[in-house]
Amino acid sequence: MFVPAKKSSRNSAAGFTLVEVVVALAIMTLLFAGIIIGFTQTAQRAEWSAYSLAAQNLALQGLEQARAAKWDPLSVKGDDQCVQSNFPSVGTNILDVPVAGGNKTYATNTWTITTLTNNSAYPIKMIRVDCTWPFVRPSGTNVFKNTVATFRAPNQ
Numbered sequence: 001m002f003v004p005a006k007k008s009s010r011n012s013a014a015g016f017t018l019v020e021v022v023v024a025l026a027i028m029t030l031l032f033a034g035i036i037i038g039f040t041q042t043a044q045r046a047e048w049s050a051y052s053l054a055a056q057n058l059a060l061q062g063l064e065q066a067r068a069a070k071w072d073p074l075s076v077k078g079d080d081q082c083v084q085s086n087f088p089s090v091g092t093n094i095l096d097v098p099v100a101g102g103n104k105t106y107a108t109n110t111w112t113i114t115t116l117t118n119n120s121a122y123p124i125k126m127i128r129v130d131c132t133w134p135f136v137r138p139s140g141t142n143v144f145k146n147t148v149a150t151f152r153a154p155n156q
Helices: 018-068
Strands: 090-094 106-117 123-135 140-152
Touching: 018 106, 018 123, 018 140
Parallel strands: none
Antiparallel strands: 090 106, 106 123, 123 140
């Protein structure tokens, strides 16, 4: 007995269904959204790192200013320029970060100078500099602090 070959239906070989297209678009949308979010977070973290490094450098500059102050307790006058009152908080320091449109981020250096020993033979002071700076984001502003500290003996 002769059985004729079954003709293929035109609809079964036409292409993708609507459900398949919607699923593929959803997967592509999630993929691209993840890439864009990852890029923006990475760019924001890189900007924060640049500001943090600039603030650390500013705090180190303040530390070097305090270390450069004259302190000679054995001199005739007993010179001591390394005291808290000689280093007021300065809030007009601009963080040195190259940003398009100019950098408008200001930081404040605060010195804390503490005499650790009053021993006339071996006096020691601790110098601590805090650099406080804001990080402005679209979601809000956070304030961060970079701190450096050192110990100092006279004439160093």
